[in-house]
Amino acid sequence: MERANKIYHSSRNFMFKYILAFLWTSFNFFIFCKAFSNYHHDAQYFYLSRILGNGLCVSRGTAPVLNVTMALITLPTCKTFNSLLHAIFGRCSMRMLVHYLEKTKVLHLLLGFSLLIVALIHSVAHFVNIINFVGNYDERYREINWANGPNDSVARLLFTTPTGFSGCIMLLTLIAIAYLARRSVRDRFYNSFLTTHHLFLVFYGLMFYHPLSNIIKHQTNTDKHRIACDLLDNVTLHSNEDLMVLCEEPPKFGVGVKRAWIWPLVGLLIYLVDLSYRHLTSHSDRYRVTMVQSYTMAGRAVHLRLQFLRKSTVKVRPGQYILLQCPSISTLEWHPFTITELPTDTSNNLTLTIKVRGDWTEELYERIAQREHSRRNAGEMDPYGRIEFLLDGPYPSVMSSMLDYKRIVFIGAGIGITPFVTIMRLLLSSNIEHPVRIHLVWIARSMETFLWFTDEIARLQEKLWRQNKPDRFWVKLYWTQNFDENLLVECFGDMPSIISRMHKGRPNWDDIFIDLVTLYPKKSVSVFSCGPKELTKEIRAKCKEYSKHGCSLNYFHEGFG
């Protein structure tokens, strides 16, 4: 059991992507080899492979790999489907699978990357096939030759036939999707990335159309016309009765039954059903919400409190997030936000803290600021009127497991603190026993950011001191830009526990991790982080490094982009 746990954690921490990539590549290689060898050895393809050579085997070998990948690639994006699996596996304590379901983005990226590579190989192989169809044209086998004659043009086959043309468009679509899905594009033009990603529907549509030209034909009478019969001249053939039986008929060719499209279709249908279900539930009375509180906060952030209109309590686990739509801003955009306060039996509310980051959050901020302004100046009309929201979720995230661990370290950068805020509020409002030890490291550029939650941090510290458990909650705050001692005292003069825990500049990770390994020798500590990619990389490396010093540091992270 101990060993299984160790394997689980090391795979979860440091090798997740590599193990997954290795398993997926091996699986693909296996499918490819099987199909390759089938086309290489099967007598039915003897004549076709004489024209196309290994191009036939490579193009047909990659086809099932593409079908399987297309069947699976939509699944990580099916949020309801994954939540269902997450709940089932979670109940059966299948933590490894639960973890994979929390890493759906990694799975989707891996599948997308492999789809691109295999599609490129498939396309090159078919390009070689087209050249060979023309170059190796033999009038005797015109039935299986896609070209119209030895002088047919490669460009005609490539660009004017349904198969060639659809293949080119599919490849271009895939390249465009992949190019616009790069991190640099996602970070700067998220909506463009999301819109162009929907070109996948073109890709799927063409995929069903692509094989309709039937360019791959097999021999249907291999029992009456064995391999190489055509090499025998008439005299030899008719002088030997055995040979006459084996080569009774000239070769006949036909088109096989195509069933491979069923796999991508199943994947696509699951995606469409999931999407429709989410659309219906988010517009249904069950998930109807009304905004009961909203205000702007220092540092260009807003606080939103939404109330479910239904009577029964909505079940939400700490760390989970919802997708929010504000129809008056955009009816197409859904943005993910962590739930910072959970619904309870007495109040079916949830709260969100939203920091301005781009155009959508900016627009929301402006509307809430305008509401406040109109309310302050009683009688003034709010130009935006009532703000309505639609809600989709809640959905699990890696942060949902924070309560399952005995010792946790939470490292949050700026708004990345929100997954921890739920836990903090739970600790404040109830007497939950886990986690037994909590270390919080919160890094922010400006003093305004600290104002969001320092009050609650101080209250939690006080509560635990009163309960005589001062060691349960350790706090370190890092103010990284324009540190100002006077401003610090001005803002937190009445909270000495916050002032004493505020540090100037960035954290020295070595000091923090040395403290951890000294405090918890031979124990296991779960390190959660939420922040930019560079921070994630750094902390992952530190967890790996300090795990060698006798303390097992298990790393979990969530990025907000």
Ligand SMILES: Cc1cc2nc3c(=O)[nH]c(=O)nc-3n(C[C@H](O)[C@H](O)[C@H](O)COP(=O)(O)OP(=O)(O)OC[C@H]3O[C@@H](n4cnc5c(N)ncnc54)[C@H](O)[C@@H]3O)c2cc1C
């Ligand atoms: C699981 C999760 C939980 C989050 N929790 C919070 C939170 O509690 N508080 C908070 O302020 N922010 C949170 N975010 C980040 C928040 O979703 C983005 O800041 C917001 O979507 C930005 O939208 P925008 O149009 O204003 O900015 P844009 O300029 O459009 O985008 C800024 C960046 O936000 C990300 N982003 C934009 N739209 C989406 C989207 N639909 N889905 C995923 N990422 C997107 C992209 O990385 C983009 O580069 C969370 C993100 C995730 C993935």
